Amino acid sequence: MSKQLTTILATTLALIEQFQDTLSTSTHTEQPSPKDAKALPLLSASSATLKAQVTKLSLLSITSPFTHSAVSGVLRACNDTVLPSLVTAALLVTPAEYTKAFHSEVLLLVRTTLNEFNTLVQQVKSISEKKDLEKKDDPKKESELARPDKDAVTLATGRVWDACDTVLEVASKGVVGFVMHRVEQWRDLVRDAVQEIEDWDPEEDDDFFDDLMGEDKDDGEEDDDDSDDEEETAALKEQKKNTLRFLKPIVQVYPSIATNRLKNAGDAPLSSAAGVTRLEALMLNLQSIPEQVDEAAGALYEANVAKSAKFLKKTQKNAAQAVESMAAPWDAADAAGCDKQVTDKFSIWSSAWFKVMDEVSKPIDAASTA
CATH class of the missing domain: 1.20.1420.10 (Talin, central domain)
Known part of the structure; x- marks a missing residue:
């Protein structure tokens, strides 16, 4: 045996x-x-x-x-x-x-x-x-x-x-449940990055740098340096405020899509090749945002406002593409050529979202080309 x-x-x-x-x-x-x-x-x-x-x-x-x-x-x-x-x-x-x-x-x-x-x-x-x-x-x-x-x-x-x-x-859970789980994970990463930016104080970073690199200076040099430091700190504070205003609607994309396009969707997204393509596009765009937000935050901490703004513009592009990919309900007759004028809760929300993004992106646009 x-x-x-x-x-x-x-x-x-x-x-x-x-x-x-x-x-x-x-x-x-x-x-x-x-x-x-x-x-x-x-x-x-x-x-x-x-x-x-x-x-x-x-x-x-x-x-x-x-x-x-x-x-x-x-x-x-x-x-x-x-x-x-x-x-x-x-x-x-x-x-x-x-x-x-x-x-x-x-x-x-x-x-x-x-x-x-x-x-x-x-x-x-x-x-x-x-x-x-x-x-x-x-x-x-x-x-x-x-x-x-x-x-x-x-x-x-x-x-x-x-x-x-x-x-x-x-x-x-199936494919849609899997996608929802991923969307929640990416949302949490973006929220964590936003919280980190909120907790960041440009003045504390500036004081730490001065203590670390400090040298003996005469009074005239100290006055000039203090003036320059104050201007840079003020600019960073303003950019921090603009960044947080900009990221607030970006964060909202995740729960809005999860609630209005993924929750209770069942197998509808898998009923056609076009539906699968839409899910692919959604995941690709939403997955890219957390890393870009981290890069934007890192550049901001380094006082590189232009670089930070450029990464924020990338997040805007991906978020907009994610919203657009979910424009039509899953039961549209043909997702490849569906009627984009379908009005439902998400389409109304997305229209308002684009208007808000147009407004909050103005200071970011200016900073990215500075």
């Missing part, structure tokens, strides 16, 4: 390696449509089944007596159905039908799950080898598994559970 288990363990480890290579190199072309493939339900079901099988495998491995046939049965089920189903589901989540970001996320999570399962199988293999040596020395002997071995299996099992739970969560 130990020979059979050895063969199955080797098969499991080889399959995991093969599936990892498949997920890494697959071009994901000419796949079935999500309506026919039911990729996400399959992803959920296979993840839940793997978690259940892992639970059995863990208990069988750490509980005496170590039964080769029972362990083999669990591994055989994983090899024959569970792992192939999990990998198949991941391959069916194609970029063209689920967005590039969601496709990448699913591949990453499934590969992580396979890695964690591989670690557990290696632990089971080690236990099996120890038990075989023990039986070889004394066929009637069946000792309790050592605590370090039990702990190693328990830890590995917990990591597989966590990986499966993460896959289940992503699959259950």
Whole structure:
């Protein structure tokens, strides 16, 4: 019986390696449509089944007596159905039908799950080898598994559970839920940057720099320097105020889009290639803003007002493109040529948003060309 288990363990480890290579190199072309493939339900079901099988495998491995046939049965089920189903589901989540970001996320999570399962199988293999040596020395002997071995299996099992739970969560929320989560993360990053700018005091930075670089100066030089410092500090304070006014409507883009275009959208964004394209454009633009805000803040702290303003203009461009990409409701007949005059809560909000941005961007426009 130990020979059979050895063969199955080797098969499991080889399959995991093969599936990892498949997920890494697959071009994901000419796949079935999500309506026919039911990729996400399959992803959920296979993840839940793997978690259940892992639970059995863990208990069988750490509980005496170590039964080769029972362990083999669990591994055989994983090899024959569970792992192939999990990998198949991941391959069916194609970029063209689920967005590039969601496709990448699913591949990453499934590969992580396979890695964690591989670690557990290696632990089971080690236990099996120890038990075989023990039986070889004394066929009637069946000792309790050592605590370090039990702990190693328990830890590995917990990591597989966590990986499966993460896959289940992503699959259950779907593409739109995934996008909403990302939008919330990017919104929080922008809010943190804005809070940092609000807390920044140009006068304190100026005093710190003077203390750090201070040299003995005569009274005339001190008067001139004080005058220059006061002018620069005043200019930075003004730019700080303009920056915060400018960023306030930028921050509002995130919750407005999440509430009016993503929440309760269901699978509508995935009903056409144009809908997927809109989601791609939305994520690309909203993801770019936090880094640009950080760059704008960093330039402001360095008293480089023009550089800061140029980064702010980039955030405005991305925010405007994000708003424009969500102009039409998802149920528009043809998103590629849909009626942009559709009036709903978001279209009314977006019209007001563009007017506000035109106003608050005037000082930023002037600073960026100075």
